[in-house]
Amino acid sequence: MSQNSTKPPKWADRFLSWYCNPELLEQIQGDVHELFYWRLEEEGYEKAKRSFTWDVIRLFRWSNIKRTTSQTQKTNNIAMFKNYFKIGLRNLWKQRMPSTINIIGLSLAIGCSIIAYMYIDSQIIRDDYHEKSDQIFLGTHEAFEEGDLQRYGYLSLPIADQIAEGFSGVNRVVKYSGASISVKIGNRGFSEFAGFTNSEFFKTFSFELIYGESNALDKPDQIALATQTSKRYFGEDYPIGKIISIKIGEERKDFEVAAVFKEAPHNSSLKPEVLLNYSWLTKNKDPKEINSHVFIELDENANTTEVIKSFQSLVSVQNGFNLESKYESIGLEPIKTMAKNSEQINGGIGRTPPMAPMVLLACIGSFMLILATFNYINIATVMATRRIKEIGVRKVIGGKRSQLITQFLTENLILCTFSVVLGCLLAAGFFMPQFNNISGSSLKFNIFQHDSLWIFLLGLLLFIAFVSGAYPALFVSKFKPVKIFRGNQNVGGKRRFTSVLLTFQLILATITILGGIMAVQANRANESKEWGYDQFNKIVIGVSPTYYQPLKQEVLKNPNVLAVAGSINGLSRTWNFQPMKIGEEELIGQVLTTDRDYPELLGIPLISGRYFDKTLVSDLNSSVLVNETFMKRFLLDNSKDHQVLIDSTNYQIVGVLKDYYYSSFSDGIEPAVFKVASDSELTSLTVLVKDGTISEVRDELEEVWDDLGTETAFSSFLQSETRDGEFADARGLRNVLLFTATLAIILSAMGLFGLVSLNVSARIKDFGIKKILGASTMHITKEVYRKFVFILGFAIVLGSLVGTKLVGLLLDSAFGEHLPISVFTLMLSSLILLAVAMLTINTQMRRIKTMNPSETLRVE
Amino acid sequence: MKGSNIGELEELILLVVGVLYDGAYGVSVLKEIKDQTGREVNISAVHAVLNRLEEKGFLKSEMGGSSSTRGGRRKRNYYLTSTGRQTLDQVRSVRERLYSQLSPLGSYQFSS
Numbered sequence: 028m029s030q031n032s033t034k035p036p037k038w039a040d041r042f043l044s045w046y047c048n049p050e051l052l053e054q055i056q057g058d059v060h061e062l063f064y065w066r067l068e069e070e071g072y073e074k075a076k077r078s079f080t081w082d083v084i085r086l087f088r089w090s091n092i093k094r095t096t097s098q099t100q101k102t103n104n105i106a107m108f109k110n111y112f113k114i115g116l117r118n119l120w121k122q123r124m125p126s127t128i129n130i131i132g133l134s135l136a137i138g139c140s141i142i143a144y145m146y147i148d149s150q151i152i153r154d155d156y157h158e159k160s161d162q163i164f165l166g167t168h169e170a171f172e173e174g175d176l177q178r179y180g181y182l183s184l185p186i187a188d189q190i191a192e193g194f195s196g197v198n199r200v201v202k203y204s205g206a207s208i209s210v211k212i213g214n215r216g217f218s219e220f221a222g223f224t225n226s227e228f229f230k231t232f233s234f235e236l237i238y239g240e241s242n243a244l245d246k247p248d249q250i251a252l253a254t255q256t257s258k259r260y261f262g263e264d265y266p267i268g269k270i271i272s273i274k275i276g277e278e279r280k281d282f283e284v285a286a287v288f289k290e291a292p293h294n295s296s297l298k299p300e301v302l303l304n305y306s307w308l309t310k311n312k313d314p315k316e317i318n319s320h321v322f323i324e325l326d327e328n329a330n331t332t333e334v335i336k337s338f339q340s341l342v343s344v345q346n347g348f349n350l351e352s353k354y355e356s357i358g359l360e361p362i363k364t365m366a367k368n369s370e371q372i373n374g375g376i377g378r379t380p381p382m383a384p385m386v387l388l389a390c391i392g393s394f395m396l397i398l399a400t401f402n403y404i405n406i407a408t409v410m411a412t413r414r415i416k417e418i419g420v421r422k423v424i425g426g427k428r429s430q431l432i433t434q435f436l437t438e439n440l441i442l443c444t445f446s447v448v449l450g451c452l453l454a455a456g457f458f459m460p461q462f463n464n465i466s467g468s469s470l471k472f473n474i475f476q477h478d479s480l481w482i483f484l485l486g487l488l489l490f491i492a493f494v495s496g497a498y499p500a501l502f503v504s505k506f507k508p509v510k511i512f513r514g515n516q517n518v519g520g521k522r523r524f525t526s527v528l529l530t531f532q533l534i535l536a537t538i539t540i541l542g543g544i545m546a547v548q549a550n551r552a553n554e555s556k557e558w559g560y561d562q563f564n565k566i567v568i569g570v571s572p573t574y575y576q577p578l579k580q581e582v583l584k585n586p587n588v589l590a591v592a593g594s595i596n597g598l599s600r601t602w603n604f605q606p607m608k609i610g611e612e613e614l615i616g617q618v619l620t621t622d623r624d625y626p627e628l629l630g631i632p633l634i635s636g637r638y639f640d641k642t643l644v645s646d647l648n649s650s651v652l653v654n655e656t657f658m659k660r661f662l663l664d665n666s667k668d669h670q671v672l673i674d675s676t677n678y679q680i681v682g683v684l685k686d687y688y689y690s691s692f693s694d695g696i697e698p699a700v701f702k703v704a705s706d707s708e709l710t711s712l713t714v715l716v717k718d719g720t721i722s723e724v725r726d727e728l729e730e731v732w733d734d735l736g737t738e739t740a741f742s743s744f745l746q747s748e749t750r751d752g753e754f755a756d757a758r759g760l761r762n763v764l765l766f767t768a769t770l771a772i773i774l775s776a777m778g779l780f781g782l783v784s785l786n787v788s789a790r791i792k793d794f795g796i797k798k799i800l801g802a803s804t805m806h807i808t809k810e811v812y813r814k815f816v817f818i819l820g821f822a823i824v825l826g827s828l829v830g831t832k833l834v835g836l837l838l839d840s841a842f843g844e845h846l847p848i849s850v851f852t853l854m855l856s857s858l859i860l861l862a863v864a865m866l867t868i869n870t871q872m873r874r875i876k877t878m879n880p881s882e883t884l885r886v887e
Numbered sequence: 888m889k890g891s892n893i894g895e896l897e898e899l900i901l902l903v904v905g906v907l908y909d910g911a912y913g914v915s916v917l918k919e920i921k922d923q924t925g926r927e928v929n930i931s932a933v934h935a936v937l938n939r940l941e942e943k944g945f946l947k948s949e950m951g952g953s954s955s956t957r958g959g960r961r962k963r964n965y966y967l968t969s970t971g972r973q974t975l976d977q978v979r980s981v982r983e984r985l986y987s988q989l990s991p992l993g994s995y996q997f998s999s
Contacts, residue, residue, distance in 0.1 A: 055913075056958075057962050082929065
């Protein structure tokens with residue numbers, strides 16, 4: 028038996044030494060070892076080993092593990108923390124400039140990430156504001172659609188009524204459907220999208236009633252309005268009891284306002300503005316044929332699976348109606364997840380939030396945080412090296428390294444707390460209104476009602492405090508006191524880590540500058556780009572077919588009107604895509620139904636063939652104009668005649684139009700066909716007016732409209748406004764990117780400034796001696812620059828490379844086709860960064876230039 | 888001071904410490920118990936009881952000498968205090984008083 032094998036098992040012994048209270052370790056370990064050797068003789072090696080292990084495990088108990096700390100040490104600790112705080116605050120005050128840089132940088136970044144967080148939060152967490160949101164479900168059913176089992180977010184009315192009548196666990200049932208109505212108050216008209224529901228609505232959902240009673244919708248001739256809508260209708264007047272006239276379908280009726288409720292919060296999927304009694308939808312109709320969204324409120328402790336199971340008996344009821352829609356099963360979707368899952372639920376309520384803006388904002392938030400944190404790490408490290416004597420003294424009188432680290436982290440926490448508070452103020456006072464303005468969202472910074480925001484802020488605080496504080500704390504606590512006092516601790520050093528962080532910051536700054544410049548360029552190009560037709564000087568008026576002719580006659584009397592044309596669906600915001608066929612080839616294309624003058628009036632250039640001819644009757648039913656893309660996709664030759672089959676009618680292609688953009692540039696160009704509708708079907712009138720008279724004519728036309736005596740309100744838009752939404756989005760994106768770039772430049776400039784100034788301060792004696800010996804300012808400047816030139820150059824090259832890729836991707840998704848990123852752009856972004864960097868460094872060079880060398884050398 | 892009632896194992900170990908007089912520490916107590924009663928007690932239990940008895944004031948302890956089998960580690964020696972001795976006496980007298988009151992052997996019916 029070798030020497031080694033007669034010893035107790037090593038791991039058990041080590042385990043014991045690890046867990047055991049050092050004060051007890053000696054006697055305990057001695058005892059178990061003695062026992063081991065005794066057993067070794069008595070019972071043999073194997074048994075002794077096993078018993079030893081067993082003993083060690085049995086000894087693993089609290090009384091042996093706990094470390095005894097005496098009372099005096101505890102009080103001392105508290106005193107120590109008080110001391111840390113005091114020293115931390117004094118230090119902040121003593122080194123004002125770098126502290127300010129740190130705090131401002133961090134708070135800007137925190138402000139940004141708060142906005143990003145709140146936006147993402149409001150997009151992801153939806154419909155949770157209802158008090159009973161855990162009990163509210165959307166009724167769904169599954170059915171086969173062309174062989175596929177699909178889920179639908181609605182139920183037929185009889186099923187909804189049966190659920191309301193007799194199912195255990197079901198508390199209330201709310202039917203909810205939307206429909207367009209037109210409202211008339213005095214001689215003003217409004218088009219609204221109204222919600223039709225029953226009076227349970229206010230009991231189930233948490234919409235706060237401002238005026239009126241929650242049973243407002245019990246009577247069919249009463250309605251409820253949202254506050255903003257009520258203001259729109261009546262101004263500041265008390266709205267309850269007012270009578271308004273509403274046209275539902277073809278019927279017009281008077282309603283009494285019985286309740287006014289507060290608008291739904293921004294993360295609500297239900298955003299009703301006008302609520303009417305459900306009976307108006309079912310009038311003169313077979314309820315079996317009507318589908319409705321059905322919200323089911325369950326009892327507080329109802330078992331959802333049980334309830335769903337009991338609903339399955341209704342499947343046979345539905346299928347017994349002899350309708351085409353047969354259900355496979357009935358289910359429930361929690362109201363909180365219905366928006367998130369809206370892609371799986373056909374015809375449900377709510378929509379899945381778009382990913383792109385969230386990703387962009389998350390990126391910006393984290394970019395800023397990275398920039399600010401790196402600033403902090405760099406500056407804090409350099410700042411701490413100035414306190415090297417303090418560290419030395421602390422260590423000599425017995426401060427442990429862990430205590431020093433705690434001290435630095437505490438100081439760090441103070442600074443970060445300042446920054447978080449300041450960041451919140453910035454976010455609430457400045458970023459939030461700006462962001463709402465740009466993005467058109469309505470975020471509200473209400474820290475007291477937003478629980479998850481608290482958690483986020485706390486997490487952010489701890490995260491930043493730790494991440495930014497860890498390296499400086501570790502770095503400075505490592506110094507050896509002997510070396511510090513002997514004076515040869517190399518505190519300056521090369522500090523490769525600092526350079527790496529600075530490089531990374533500058534790379535991020537380059538990327539964001541590039542993004543900002545590109546967004547400006549792309550936006551400018553986008554807005555000045557030709558639409559492919561003449562969108563200016565055209566007013567489009569919506570009109571019912573009966574009034575089309577009278578309106579046209581009146582409009583033509585206006586001296587500023589040059590020409591008019593009619594359409595059913597022209598170039599506006601809604602599009603009609605249909606399959607079209609030539610021979611065996613089939614494509615989906617856009618069908619525009621207009622009168623004969625429309626294509627020519629819109630100024631879409633003709634490439635070959637002719638426009639529609641007014642004198643030819645055949646053009647009405649059998650001729651179409653197509654665009655270039657149509658010809659290209661079908662591989663047709665311009666010179667020959669072709670026929671196209673749309674909706675089982677054959678049309679002759681009489682002309683080819685030049686391609687134009689029907690919607691945003693990123694949507695590209697689709698095959699398009701213009702066909703002619705007879706004058707009695709037209710629903711909108713496009714009016715071409717003389718240059719510069721457009722708003723004047725629009726007002727005049729509104730007067731003409733009022734004289735016409737139609738039932739509906741005057742609704743018109745300018746052709747050039749049809750894509751305003753898209754341009755506003757692009758401008759918003761541009762502003763966000765510009766803002767990001769500015770912030771990134773400021774942050775990295777501040778970081779650079781801090782580093783350079785600390786660098787200069789550290790070598791101020793060096794520079795003083797050099798000046799005395801006759802070094803020129805140029806010479807000293809060069810020396811300072813040398814340190815940063817390589818970093819700057821490297822960052823610009825790498826940043827440009829990465830930025831080109833990233834920004835390209837972003838612009839692709841935002842603008843569709845865009846200008847390639849040119850050398851000029853790259854140069855411009857590099858120049859901006861260089862200029863900022865040089866400015867920053869030069870402010871410090873001024874300090875050297877104007878300093879009196881004798882003063883810096885006189886100290887001591 | 889905690890109550891002066893002691894358990895069975897506590898009493899046993901207190902007695903053994905008294906018996907060993909000068910050389911009572913974890914392992915010797917464990918061995919003595921095994922030799923005298925045949926009972927196998929785990930070392931962790933011995934330590935726990937020794938600590939408890941010391942807390943109650945029945946034992947006092949100090950760090951003693953080392954031996955080679957312990958790898959040069961010192962042991963903690965335990966001594967019986969006067970309170971400990973008193974308690975043992977008390978327990979014994981209670982027990983004897985009760986024992987003397989037992990009826991003579993054989994008068995019990997062991998079967999029903």
